Amino acid sequence: MYSGVRVRFAPSPTGSLHIGGARTALFNYLFARASGGSFILRLEDTDFERRLAHAEEGINQSLTWLGLDWDEGPGIGGPYGPYRQSERLDLYRQEAERLLSAGLAYHCFCTPEELAAEREEARQSGRAPRYSGRCCALTAGERSAKVAAGVKATLRLKMPGDGKTVVDDAIRGEVVFENATLDDFIVMKSNGVPTYNFACVVDDAAMRITHVIRAEEHLSNTPKQVLVYRALGYEPPVFAHVPMILAPDRAKLSKRHGATGVEEFRAQGYLPEALFNYLALLGWSPGDERELLSREEIVGEFSLAAVSRHAAIYDVQKLTWLNSQYLSSVTAARVYELALPFFRAAGLISETINPQDSEYIREVIETVRSRARTLGELADMSSYFFRDDFNYDPKGVRKVFHASGVPALLREGKEALARVEEPFDPANTEAAYRRLIEKLGVSGGALIHPTRLALTGRTVGPGLFDVIALLGKRRTLERLERAAAWIIDHVPRG
Numbered sequence: 504m505y506s507g508v509r510v511r512f513a514p515s516p517t518g519s520l521h522i523g524g525a526r527t528a529l530f531n532y533l534f535a536r537a538s539g540g541s542f543i544l545r546l547e548d549t550d551f552e553r554r555l556a557h558a559e560e561g562i563n564q565s566l567t568w569l570g571l572d573w574d575e576g577p578g579i580g581g582p583y584g585p586y587r588q589s590e591r592l593d594l595y596r597q598e599a600e601r602l603l604s605a606g607l608a609y610h611c612f613c614t615p616e617e618l619a620a621e622r623e624e625a626r627q628s629g630r631a632p633r634y635s636g637r638c639c640a641l642t643a644g645e646r647s648a649k650v651a652a653g654v655k656a657t658l659r660l661k662m663p664g665d666g667k668t669v670v671d672d673a674i675r676g677e678v679v680f681e682n683a684t685l686d687d688f689i690v691m692k693s694n695g696v697p698t699y700n701f702a703c704v705v706d707d708a709a710m711r712i713t714h715v716i717r718a719e720e721h722l723s724n725t726p727k728q729v730l731v732y733r734a735l736g737y738e739p740p741v742f743a744h745v746p747m748i749l750a751p752d753r754a755k756l757s758k759r760h761g762a763t764g765v766e767e768f769r770a771q772g773y774l775p776e777a778l779f780n781y782l783a784l785l786g787w788s789p790g791d792e793r794e795l796l797s798r799e800e801i802v803g804e805f806s807l808a809a810v811s812r813h814a815a816i817y818d819v820q821k822l823t824w825l826n827s828q829y830l831s832s833v834t835a836a837r838v839y840e841l842a843l844p845f846f847r848a849a850g851l852i853s854e855t856i857n858p859q860d861s862e863y864i865r866e867v868i869e870t871v872r873s874r875a876r877t878l879g880e881l882a883d884m885s886s887y888f889f890r891d892d893f894n895y896d897p898k899g900v901r902k903v904f905h906a907s908g909v910p911a912l913l914r915e916g917k918e919a920l921a922r923v924e925e926p927f928d929p930a931n932t933e934a935a936y937r938r939l940i941e942k943l944g945v946s947g948g949a950l951i952h953p954t955r956l957a958l959t960g961r962t963v964g965p966g967l968f969d970v971i972a973l974l975g976k977r978r979t980l981e982r983l984e985r986a987a988a989w990i991i992d993h994v995p996r997g
Contacts, residue, residue: 507539507540507541507713508534508535508538508539508540508541508713508714509535509540509541509543509710509711509712509713509714510531510534510535510540510541510542510543510712510713510714510715510716511531511542511543511544511545511707511710511712511715512524512527512528512531512532512542512543512544512545512566512571512573513544513545513546513547513703513706514528514546514547514562515546515547515548515550515553515554516546516548516554516555516558516559516562517550517553517554517555517558518555518558519558519561519562519565519764519765519766519767520561520562520565520566520764520765520766521763521764521765522748522756522763522764522765522768522782522817523718523748523756525565525566525569525765525778525782526745526748526782526785526786526815527716527717527718527745528566528569528571529569529571529779529782529783530716530745530786530787530805530810531716532571533783533801533802533805534714534716534805534807535574536802536805537802537803537804537805537806540713541574541575542571542572542573542574543573543574543575543576543581543583543586543710543712544563544566544573544575544576544577544586545576545586545587545588545706545710546559546562546577546586546587546588547588547699547702547703548587548588548589549588549589549592549696549697549702551589551696559577561766563577563578564766565765565766565769568765568769568775569765569775569778569779570775570779570798575710583709583710583711588697588702588706591702591705591706592695592696592697594705594709595691595697595701595702595705596691596695598701598705598735599658599690599691599697599701601735602658602660602690602734602735603658605734606661607660607661607734608658608659608660608661608690608734609638609639609641609658609659609661609687610638610646610656610657610658610659611634611638611656611657611658611659611687611689612638612641612646612649612654612655612656613634613637613638618634621634621635631684633684633685633686634659634686634687634688636659636686636687638659639659639661639687655693656693657689657691657692657693658689658690658691659687659688659689659690660687660688660690660701660727660730660731660734661687662682662685662686662687662688662730663682663730664682664683665682665683666682667679667680667681667682668680668682668685668726668729668730670722670725670726670729670742671741671742672722672725672742672743672744673714673741673742673743673807673808674743674744674745674746674807674810674812675722675744675812678722678725680725680726682726685726685727685730688700688727690731699724700724700727700728700731701731703728704728704731704732704735704737705735707740708732708735708737712740713740713741714740714741714742714743715740715741715742715743716743716745716807717742717743717744717745718744718745718747719744719745719746719747720747721744722744725742725744743807743810745786745810746786746810746811746812746813746814746815747814747815748785748786748814748815748816748817749814749815749816749817750816750817751816751817751818753814753816756817765778768822771877771878771879772826772845772877772878772879772880772881772882773822773823773826773877773878774826774829774830774833774841774878776798776829776833777822777825777826777828777829777830778822778826779798779801780794780795780796780801780825780829781821781822781825783796783801783805785815785817786810786811786815787805787809787810787811788809788811789801789804789809790804790809794821794825795825795828823876823877824876826876826877827875827876827877830872830875830876830877830878830881831872831873835865835868835869838868838872838881839864839865839868841878842868842878842881842882843856843864845878845879845881845882846864846882846885846889848882849882849883849886851882851885851886851889851890852864852889863888863973866973867885867888867889867973868881868885870965870969870970870973871884871885871964871965873965874963874964874965884964887958887959887960887961888973888974891978891981891982893959893960894960895956895957895960895986895989896956896960896961896962898962899956899960899961899962900956900994902962903952903953903956903962904953904956904986904990904994905994906949906953909953909987909990909994910987910988910990910991911987912943912945912949912950912953913953913954913957913983913984913986913987913990914983914984914987915939915943915950916936916939916950916954916983917980917983917984917987919935919936919938919939920932920935920936920971920976920979920980920983921976921980922935923935923976927971927972927975927976928972929966929968929969929971929972930968932968932971932972933968936950936951936954936968951967953986954967954983955967955970956986957982957983957985957986957987958970958971958974958979958982958983958986
């Protein structure tokens with residue numbers, strides 16, 4: 504085994520970074536950082552038909568946004584590059600030729616139709632569908648004749664017909680596979696492109712990977728890969744297969760269960776700190792009841808021994824709760840930086856912000872953020888601070904504005920606030936309202952609830968007097984008058 508921990512995340516650029524892939528990348532990153540090792544990014548991009556031009560950039564952006572910086576890989580290079588499989592084809596062909604020359608692999612000339620017929624025959628006979636190995640028995644003359652006839656060939660690895668392949672998994676313990684269940688699988692396609700089980704072994708060996716940490720679904724590939732390592736004369740790495748991520752109903756996670764991609768969460772206004780924290784807890788535990796952990800705490804305490812063998816349950820409500828905690832606790836400067844794109848997308852602010860507007864936006868964010876769960880919600884909850892043309896919540900109208908005498912109460916409130924001297928702040932405005940409530944002999948809610956709906960269009964939000972102070976005297980008085988007139992025009996009397 505090589506000295507120094509080296510792990511890799513090897514996504515295929517055929518789509519955006521799914522939450523399962525992000526969790527795999529995170530566990531590799533954490534293991535590397537916890538052990539002082541190296542985290543490598545490698546792109547398995549030889550599926551030319553499904554490869555998307557923008558997917559690599561999207562994966563890189565998602566990893567960067569999560570804070571999973573890689574030590575070697577596309578964009579930064581490293582001593583074992585290139586780090587895209589499409590740029591390593593010569594290496595795969597050299598290694599394949601080495602297997603062929605050693606008699607450990609052979610050319611297979613079977614057509615797809617012949618292979619399909621073989622599988623169907625096996626199924627009808629009650630046998631597991633597996634390749635018969637008939638091309639292994641071809642004579643040199645028969646092979647030459649097929650080549651001369653232009654028949655394209657794949658390259659298959661000769662598998663042992665008996666015995667066992669044992670994988671000592673760092674998470675699951677010893678896993679035993681019967682070699683008799685493994686057929687001679689293809690390592691090189693007829694177009695000269697390697698298969699997954701061959702290319703990843705060649706790359707992991709060449710890149711000195713010491714630990715392969717990946718999803719449980721790859722466990723079935725492991726005996727084949729171990730046999731490729733042995734055939735090529737390389738020592739296999741330590742394997743660690745992390746548990747599956749299941750939906751709350753314990754079904755396979757899919758779009759019907761909500762957002763499942765990193766970019767989707769980012770677009771909805773989740774913070775990278777929250778998703779980092781949440782993904783770490785999908786299959787790993789610090790050993791106690793803590794759920795809010797800093798990046799430093801997670802890195803410092805992470806170990807493969809603490810990764811569960813059981814499936815992790817995807818719970819977006821827990822993620823949203825975590826996000827609300829981070830949104831309330833990170834620095835004001837960070838929330839401001841993260842929130843601006845959402846405020847712009849909602850049409851609340853312009854691209855250019857002057858210092859006075861910047862200060863106002865910061866005050867709005869500080870007033871609202873403890874109630875928001877995402878940055879998207881933060882922008883929505885802040886909208887009435889920037890727009891005067893909002894509608895009143897229909898349920899609030901029925902519950903609050905339909906009460907008797909509300910227009911008069913709002914105008915009384917307007918007059919009381921108009922008499923407030925500077926500073927027009929929460930303390931002075933609340934004092935004015937308390938005096939008015941006592942004077943009128945009404946309950947606090949009778950005045951405060953319609954005032955909130957008049958000023959914000961909503962029935963819930965930050966402290967009313969914080970809202971009044973932030974809106975300022977002119978806008979507060981205008982909105983109270985607007986609401987009183989609207990009620991008279993729109994709410995039936997009697």
